[in-house]
Amino acid sequence: ATLIEFKKVTKAYQIGEVKIQALAGVDFSISEGEFVVILGASGAGKSTILNILGGMDTASSGHVFVGDQEITGWSEKKLTEYRGEQVGFVFQFYNLIPNLNALENVEFATEVCKDHLDARDILHKVGLANRMKNFPSQLSGGEQQRVAIARAVAKNPALLLCDEPTGALDYVTGKSVLKLLQDLNKETKTCVVLVTHNSAIAPMADKVIRVKSGRIESITINDHKQSVE
Ligand code: ADP
Ligand code: ADP
Numbered sequence: 001a002t003l004i005e006f007k008k009v010t011k012a013y014q015i016g017e018v019k020i021q022a023l024a025g026v027d028f029s030i031s032e033g034e035f036v037v038i039l040g041a042s043g044a045g046k047s048t049i050l051n052i053l054g055g056m057d058t059a060s061s062g063h064v065f066v067g068d069q070e071i072t073g074w075s076e077k078k079l080t081e082y083r084g085e086q087v088g089f090v091f092q093f094y095n096l097i098p099n100l101n102a103l104e105n106v107e108f109a110t111e112v113c114k115d116h117l118d119a120r121d122i123l124h125k126v127g128l129a130n131r132m133k134n135f136p137s138q139l140s141g142g143e144q145q146r147v148a149i150a151r152a153v154a155k156n157p158a159l160l161l162c163d164e165p166t167g168a169l170d171y172v173t174g175k176s177v178l179k180l181l182q183d184l185n186k187e188t189k190t191c192v193v194l195v196t197h198n199s200a201i202a203p204m205a206d207k208v209i210r211v212k213s214g215r216i217e218s219i220t221i222n223d224h225k226q227s228v229e
Pocket of ligand 2: 134137138139140141142143
């Protein structure tokens with residue numbers, strides 16, 4: 001079934017006299033359980049798509065559907081609820097709370113969620129069973145990203161949105177983080193949408209949406225998705 005649909009979505013930023021057309025009419029759909037990569041150069045509009053999808057930003061025009069609901073036009077209150085309960089976010093630079101340890105970072109995020117998973121179980125699953133009491137500064141980049149992923153999936157979200165999740169990591173660590181995302185997608189059927197400029201990640205997705213200058217350049221399905229080893 002279709003989980004997400006973008007229909008003729010535009011986004012313009014007005015900076016004084018200058019209008020920046022970040023998205024110029026974007027159409028795509030994503031199915032339940034899909035692992036999707038949104039690929040494009042810097043400035044193409046990838047983060048804008050992700051932010052609109054996650055309810056952190058709103059479209060200038062067009063329609064965005066998640067499940068059977070149209071989120072375009074929702075109030076800030078409804079969007080905050082949607083973000084808190086249905087969307088997990090993973091960023092390039094982890095965005096952990098520095099004065100909370102790994103376990104507290106995950107628990108803090110799940111407090112507002114009715115249907116959340118156990119923080120300890122999730123940290124176990126991401127390979128950090130023995131690092132729960134460590135603060136972010138005591139963890140390597142890859143470990144911090146695992147905490148961030150644990151935090152995001154502990155909400156048991158419908159959607160996991162990842163903005164350049166391996167961008168700050170070396171090749172080997174990045175691969176292990178991708179493998180974790182792929183495994184979680186397979187196990188939990190949570191839909192993963194990953195934004196990157198790195199075309200090497202494309203073969204690992206079910207669907208690749210290429211974005212260029214605020215438009216969709218192409219959408220391809222990988223019949224033989226590559227498993228990260
Ligand atoms: P990408 O994620 O592909 O690098 P973005 O979605 O961040 O691209 O940006 C798309 C375009 O919109 C760029 O030209 C960028 O400068 C512009 N843009 C993004 N956010 C803002 C903003 N808050 N104000 C003004 N322009 C923005
Ligand atoms: P990287 O090579 O990715 O930069 P680090 O050198 O930061 O990794 O860390 C290597 C290992 O040492 C990691 O497992 C990290 O969690 C651990 N570590 C680093 N600093 C501390 C610390 N202050 N307390 C406990 N463990 C630490």
